[in-house]
Amino acid sequence: NAGVTQTPKFQVLKTGQSMTLQCAQDMNHNSMYWYRQDPGMGLRLIYYSASEGTTDKGEVPNGYNVSRLNKREFSLRLESAAPSQTSVYFCASSEALLGVYGYTFGSGTRLTVV
């Protein structure tokens, strides 16, 4: 099925460990996004990539890095995980930043940092 695929679905990290969240879309979309969702905070944009080869900071970029590997793939890296990064992470994509038809979301990664 066409869509946005995220891996892993669940992850537990110890404080200070690093990990990379993977995201791939097969809809030929140009723009991709990483959000985190916390209770009472809604969806907050971490980083986005308007097109292949470009990345930009969103609302809450501290502690994260991203790589737009190619048009399909956009990864999010936590270099030194902290308990404050415990959250549900969603990757999303759209045909362009204009996002005429909104964003399509992946199924999410539930991350716990202990």
Added chain:
Amino acid sequence: QKEVEQNSGPLSVPEGAIASLNCTYSDRGSQSFFWYRQYSGKSPELIMFIYSNGDKEDGRFTAQLNKASQYVSLLIRDSQPSDSATYLCAVKGRGANSKLTFGKGITLSVRP
């Protein structure tokens, strides 16, 4: 700071009733407006989008936009228990480089 407010909630309605979900936004130049539904433990799913003032209907769902009042709403007619979810309002500002700003969501419970 662009803001999207969804202040009313949680909302509980009986089965068959009309559920009215409201959203206000601060950026007067906002161009596009979206409603997402998110079931517990799942990802947001787009259910409606609207660009022009007035109403847009899709099945049991009606989106209403009033740009002068900076207000967008979602009406769900003949509410069903399967409509129980959190509904997120999202707004896209002016300019091609603007991203979606999401409200915190309203949780709807439809009582059988």
